[in-house]
Amino acid sequence: PREIEIMLAVGILAGVATALLQAISYVCSASFMQKYRSSLRLVIFSQLVMGAFSLLFLPFFFPTGLKGRLWEFFGWIVVWVTVFIVGQVAFFSSLRSIEASRMSSLLGLKIVVLAFLYVAVMRESLAAGQWLAVVLSAAAAVGMNWSGGNHFTLKGLFWLLVTLVFYSLTDMTENHLVRMSEGVGILRTAFGVGVTCYAILGVLTLPMLWKFRWTTRQFVLAIPFAASWFFSQVALFVCFGLLGTVFGNVIQASRGLISIGIGMLLLHWGLGKLDARISRKMWLRRIAAGVLMTAAIILYAVSGA
Incomplete structure (x- = not known):
């Protein structure tokens, strides 16, 4: 039906918008990282910014489609905060054993973990073509910037697994929150869920200022x-609400290619520089990754039709 086709198109566009905004957020983090060289500090202060912004809009956009499920909604907010924080702790713990560049690629494996959790927890099956799409997108995400290197330690693998599992649970919880609040339009619902989640997270982040002293700068x-990052999450909630978490993550695998494209544009305009000279082999790998990602998105959409 045409309505389903429209929802599919909007969901895919929202997923691409998520990937684009996340790629832009990484570029926007450059000035902060050059000054302070601490990804944890950036996370803390960005959560404070999002919390302050969300608190301003919360009275006007708090989800209204809960229909007597308010306490259940807040219960799931608690679940979201918990799995998100555990995922963040695991991510930064994994960085002690795994280089950031390799960790970025390995996060592409979240698609596979999410698919298994989706089947195990939600008790819903994926078609063979959808499983193939999941594997293709994971391979593309991991292979895009994979540089090999030393073997992983057991400790590093443990924290990587915890990161993947809890980031996946975060996605599943976000999807559930959006679906709970449906009834007033997907865009307003996504924004309302976003400001609610990040307002609470911002408040809970305040105690971290004991570790990183507050400065306006x-x-x-x-x-x-x-x-x-905040608006990438709003787009993500729209994508999850229309397509589900697995398909949404398949589309998000494109953010690696988008990041490369943005980097090349900045280089062309004289506003950035490549971290390292890119070999012909790396370019071929990235082209192959782009083909795999495109094939995965098409395959998942066709298989789920």
Whole structure:
């Protein structure tokens, strides 16, 4: 039916918008990281920025389609905060054993973990073509910037697995929150869920200021990253609400290619520089990854029709 086709198109566009905004957020983090060289500090201050922004809009956009499920909704907010924080802790713990560049690629494996959790927890099956799409997108995401290197330690693998599992649970919880609040339009619902989640997370982040002393400069420098990240999450909620978490993550695998494209544009305009000279082999790998990602998106959409 045409309505389903429209929902599919909007969901895919929202997924691409998520990937684009997340890629932009990484570029926006550059000024903060150059000054403070701490990804954890950036996370803390960006969450404070998003919390302040969300608190301003919360009274006007709090989800209204809950129909007597308010306490259940807040219960799931608690679940979201819990799995999100555990995922963040695991991510930063994994960085002690795995280089950031390799960790970025390995996060592409979240698609596979999410698919298994989706089947095991939600008791819903994926078609053979959808499983193939999941594997293709994971292979593309991991292979795009994979540089090999030393073997992993058991500790590093443990924290990587915890990161993948809890990031996947975060996605599943976000999807559930959006579906709970449906009834007033997907865009308003997504924004309402977003401001609710990040308002609460911002408040809970305040105690972290004991570790990182407050300065207005840090808060201001975190704004570009926080803004692009927040709206990427709103787009993500729209994508999840229309397509589900697995398909949404398949589409998000394209953010690696988008990041490369943005980097090349900045280089062309004289606003950035490549981290390293890119070999012909790396370019061929990235082209192959782009083909795999495109094939995965098409295959998942066709298999689920």
